[in-house]
Amino acid sequence: MAEGIDLVSAMITRYAVVESLYLLEDSSLRGQLTDSITKLYVAILKYLGIANAYYNKSTASE
Numbered sequence: 001m002a003e004g005i006d007l008v009s010a011m012i013t014r015y016a017v018v019e020s021l022y023l024l025e026d027s028s029l030r031g032q033l034t035d036s037i038t039k040l041y042v043a044i045l046k047y048l049g050i051a052n053a054y055y056n057k058s059t060a061s062e
Helices: 002-022 031-061
Strands: none
Touching: 002 031
16 A cells, blocks of 8 residues: 555656646647546545555554
8 A cells, every 4th residue: 555655646746747738738639638647536535545544544553
């Protein structure tokens, strides 16, 4: 689970750079990129919610 959180942290950083580089340009693919990044962030938030519940459950049982 901790490795997943590290991966998510790296992905957020990476896609922040992608946003700053490619979403400023007015291109025909901008909408698709925006949709894809939004879906990625939604998936990340879902994962972080699951990780949070897992760690809260682990902490509560100690």
